[in-house]
Amino acid sequence: MLYTVLFGFSIGAILYFVSIGLSLTFGTMRVINFAHTLTYSIGVYMLITFIPAVRSFIPSAALAILAVIPISYVIERFVIRRLYGESLDYTFIATFAVTLIGVDSIKWIWGVNPYPLSDPLGTYLQIGTLTFPIYRVIIILIAVILFFALELFFRKTIVGKIVIAALEDVDGVRCLGVRVDKYFAIVFILGSALAGLGGVLYAPISAVHPYMGLSVLLLAFAVVIVGGMGNLRGTFISAFSLGMVMAVTARYWSQGAETMVFIVMAGVLCFRPIDI
Amino acid sequence: MKEQTSGQQRAPDNQSYESGKTSGGIYGPAASRTAWRDLLAIGIAFLVLAPIISVNRVTDFMIFCIFAMSFDLMYGYMGRLSFGHLLFLGTGAYASGLFIKYFSSNPLLAMLVGILAACLLGMGIGLIMVRATGACFSLMALAFNQIGFFLVLSPLRGITGGEDGFGIHAQPLGFLNFASKNTMFVVVLGGILLTFYLLKRLTLSPYGIMIRSIKEDETRVRFLGYNTYFYKWLTFVVASSVAGFAGVLSALNYNYVNPNVMDVHQNVGVVFACLIGGAGNMYGAIIGGVAYMMISNYLAIYIHRWEMFLGFSLLIIVFRFRKGIWGSLQGLGQYMRGPRSVQVQ
Numbered sequence: 209m210l211y212t213v214l215f216g217f218s219i220g221a222i223l224y225f226v227s228i229g230l231s232l233t234f235g236t237m238r239v240i241n242f243a244h245t246l247t248y249s250i251g252v253y254m255l256i257t258f259i260p261a262v263r264s265f266i267p268s269a270a271l272a273i274l275a276v277i278p279i280s281y282v283i284e285r286f287v288i289r290r291l292y293g294e295s296l297d298y299t300f301i302a303t304f305a306v307t308l309i310g311v312d313s314i315k316w317i318w319g320v321n322p323y324p325l326s327d328p329l330g331t332y333l334q335i336g337t338l339t340f341p342i343y344r345v346i347i348i349l350i351a352v353i354l355f356f357a358l359e360l361f362f363r364k365t366i367v368g369k370i371v372i373a374a375l376e377d378v379d380g381v382r383c384l385g386v387r388v389d390k391y392f393a394i395v396f397i398l399g400s401a402l403a404g405l406g407g408v409l410y411a412p413i414s415a416v417h418p419y420m421g422l423s424v425l426l427l428a429f430a431v432v433i434v435g436g437m438g439n440l441r442g443t444f445i446s447a448f449s450l451g452m453v454m455a456v457t458a459r460y461w462s463q464g465a466e467t468m469v470f471i472v473m474a475g476v477l478c479f480r481p482i483d484i
Numbered sequence: 485m486k487e488q489t490s491g492q493q494r495a496p497d498n499q500s501y502e503s504g505k506t507s508g509g510i511y512g513p514a515a516s517r518t519a520w521r522d523l524l525a526i527g528i529a530f531l532v533l534a535p536i537i538s539v540n541r542v543t544d545f546m547i548f549c550i551f552a553m554s555f556d557l558m559y560g561y562m563g564r565l566s567f568g569h570l571l572f573l574g575t576g577a578y579a580s581g582l583f584i585k586y587f588s589s590n591p592l593l594a595m596l597v598g599i600l601a602a603c604l605l606g607m608g609i610g611l612i613m614v615r616a617t618g619a620c621f622s623l624m625a626l627a628f629n630q631i632g633f634f635l636v637l638s639p640l641r642g643i644t645g646g647e648d649g650f651g652i653h654a655q656p657l658g659f660l661n662f663a664s665k666n667t668m669f670v671v672v673l674g675g676i677l678l679t680f681y682l683l684k685r686l687t688l689s690p691y692g693i694m695i696r697s698i699k700e701d702e703t704r705v706r707f708l709g710y711n712t713y714f715y716k717w718l719t720f721v722v723a724s725s726v727a728g729f730a731g732v733l734s735a736l737n738y739n740y741v742n743p744n745v746m747d748v749h750q751n752v753g754v755v756f757a758c759l760i761g762g763a764g765n766m767y768g769a770i771i772g773g774v775a776y777m778m779i780s781n782y783l784a785i786y787i788h789r790w791e792m793f794l795g796f797s798l799l800i801i802v803f804r805f806r807k808g809i810w811g812s813l814q815g816l817g818q819y820m821r822g823p824r825s826v827q828v829q
Contacts, residue, residue, distance in 0.1 A: 240622075300619065301801075304755075305794075305798035308792065308795035312789055312791040313792065422749065467630065474624065474631075477612075477624055
């Protein structure tokens with residue numbers, strides 16, 4: 209049972225990394241970003257490219273996340289920014305188009321075949337008679353640290369405060385003479401880099417293939433809907449609880465894990481529909 | 485900001501609404517006269533297309549067009565973008581396929597069962613879906629589609645054959661031999677004409693105006709005293725039944741059913757078809773369906789990276805070419821008729 213808890217928390221941590229950006233992009237720009245997990249898969253493929261050259265996990269992971277930043281800037285500048293204020297259907301379709309282009313580029317550059325990646329640490333933590341893979345524990349720790357770091361960022365820095373204000377009322381912030389577009393770009397890039405971080409951390413304990421982003425994207429949508437669009441703490445809580453749902457379901461019925469998340473999401477939507 | 489975007493969307497709808505009005509009443513005898521002309525045009529177009537391409541492929545195109553029309557009823561007319569419409573196509577295909585496999589190989593009964601199954605599923609899911617709007621609607625449809633895909637793939641593996649699917653053999657029924665390509669072509673042609681006629685009548689009726697009004701502003705329609713939930717639910721059920729019909733036809737056409745018919749990722753095809761043809765018009769759905777099938781069938785041979793092409797063309801459509809092929813043709817037609825027929829917007 210302890211393994212299930214650990215498993216659930218580590219999945220929850222990954223879901224948290226991926227969902228923050230989605231939640232922020234929706235909360236500030238009112239854009240449902242289908243292309244969000246593109247940076248997740250690109251981060252993983254960058255990691256695969258850098259590992260043979262750098263020969264160690266942490267520097268190549270950092271390089272991979274840095275490499276994601278210009279790509280997310282391009283997406284923001286040429287697609288997301290133009291969608292600002294459009295109806296939701298068009299933002300949906302345009303960002304989905306970006307996903308199609310991105311996935312096809314991945315297939316073009318790196319090929320269709322899945323890559324194997326092994327646990328970079330491979331060591332286990334011994335507590336009494338129980339052993340835990342230390343890598344999953346580290347992922348959970350990073351998620352918790354990140355949560356507090358983001359809380360600090362959004363409460364204490366001026367960029368964070370502007371973003372929080374924009375989550376409440378974009379026009380109000382603009383009336384104060386703040387160039388919100390610039391801050392939205394920062395938020396978008398931050399969210400994409402975090403998605404890249406999620407991908408880089410999750411890749412060693414999952415399979416790497418060009419469509420890996422799409423399956424995570426659906427889960428991230430579920431997290432954001434359950435947690436509330438643009439609600440950072442809600443996202444944190446819902447990511448970890450849905451991770452637990454997945455882990456507990458997988459323990460008894462391994463194929464049903466992802467579907468159970470959608471059932472929970474449908475249930476939440478039935479009782480608390482969101483007007484967007 | 486919201487006013488502005490809805491204003492942009494409203495423009496093409498007003499045109500089609502107005503042009504329907506100028507040709508002698510929104511509904512009524514004149515509308516049914518033009519409907520015959522439309523049916524003739526579509527029938528001839530597909531009959532001409534069949535020898536040029538191949539009967540097989542055109543049958544395939546027409547099935548996709550039926551599906552695109554059902555999607556257009558929900559997206560183009562009612563303004564609800566469903567990213568899980570394939571669920572109903574798959575339900576139709578599986579229900580009829582399973583019926584043929586386990587109960588009776590009568591194709592007409594199977595057709596009925598398939599449509600009924602999609603209709604019933606639409607009724608059930610519709611009750612939940614009508615409460616959602618915008619992105620929420622799309623994501624819920626996506627979630628339901630994912631659940632359906634999973635059900636077919638894993639827990640029901642015993643009867644659906646899991647990933648491999650299963651083959652079906654429909655029994656010939658008098659002159660209706662579904663194994664013959666030509667019979668299938670005629671049946672599907674009949675199906676598309678029937679669907680077009682029904683949906684055209686439906687969208688030109690007061691009910692059609694109602695669902696367009698819901699697209700424009702649901703709150704105002706509710707203020708007028710209409711129960712919008714009921715109309716949205718009805719549209720959902722009609723759209724899912726028609727999608728189920730397309731599913732039945734595709735099962736009978738291919739003689740096998742596999743989970744690809746309701747793969748979530750394939751949904752982008754029908755969205756693309758509707759947009760490129762021009763959303764909010766049945767003609768647009770047919771033109772878009774044929775265009776999409778042409779692209780996916782032929783372009784994939786010449787251009788290896790065709791998904792990328794699809795992505796870039798979707799971006800161009802969204803940013804530059806919102807009216808689609810049919811909308812542009814309509815605009816051109818109005819331009820040719822001279823300044824007198826230009827309507828004040």
